[in-house]
Amino acid sequence: MGFSNRDFTLLDTRLFKAFMAAAETRSFTHAATRAHMTQSGVSQHIAKLEEQIGVTLFKRIGKKVVLTDAGDALTQYIRHQMLTTQQFMDEVHAMETRIVGLVSYAMPPSCLMSPHFPMLLERRLAHPDIELKISLTSTQDVVQMVLDDRADFGFVTEKNDHPLLEYRLFCQEEYVLVSRDPSDGKRPSESVILEQAFINYPGSGYYYDRWLKHALPERCNLNAYSLTYAGEINSIHGAIDMVVGGLGVAVLPSHCVASQLEDGTLHRVETGKPLMNNIYITTIKGHDYPSRVEQVIDWFFDMTH
Structure with a gap:
């Protein structure tokens, strides 16, 4: 679908605030207070909207203003646009925070029998797009798997004095x-x-x-x-x-x-x-891990607090 510059100038959405304030208060004076504008500013914004649409949006009855049919239709349009905009923002935010992909870690077999593993599975239910790959092996092999990039992180029972590794105390x-x-x-x-x-x-x-x-x-x-x-x-x-x-x-x-x-x-x-x-979680020092890996590690640390 093509578009032209005119498509983006049919309606100036910056004018909607003054219009909605007047539509809800039925008064340009009260609308000015609601919209944090001067009364003349509210009148100018509504006049510009009427010029853009080509119809009258309000009827003046005494000191009050009443929406015309066109004004009522514009009110519904703006409310729908506000809802659609919020839904769009929520969806985009969800896309940014969505956790997708493989997370691999290694640990001694005894860790599988700890209460933390069922807690991890419970957390993972809320993030079905995470794939877990878990290797059960000795602490020495866990360290080697992390160094060889065969595991994103690992649980170990002791520290290995290696310049590429860092350790965070997980539990005892x-x-x-x-x-x-x-x-x-x-x-x-x-x-x-x-x-x-x-x-x-x-x-x-x-x-x-x-x-x-x-x-x-x-x-x-x-x-x-x-x-x-x-x-x-x-x-x-x-x-x-x-x-x-x-x-x-x-x-x-x-x-x-x-x-x-x-x-x-x-x-x-x-x-x-x-x-x-002490039980430690070990990772490569200074490595920029994907957000999904950081999230799973954070889940584990949340379990100990």
């Missing part, structure tokens, strides 16, 4: 040694710990190292390799099932076994002060 999680046997609940000695049969699973080495340093700080030479293993499985869910089945014990994030601890299926081995660890 507690690590606990759990057993099916309630008699294991008392604080164990070094000999008892070394006689225990542990379950090996992806990422468990980090948890075991941290727990040993916490439970036996005087034995700094002990690490995950010092332990005896009764079984190995490639998932944290399977490791929990093995412990529940009595095959061995394991150190796990407490949120992963919260229900088992609550119902008495598993029992916590006491070590005195709780073992807490």
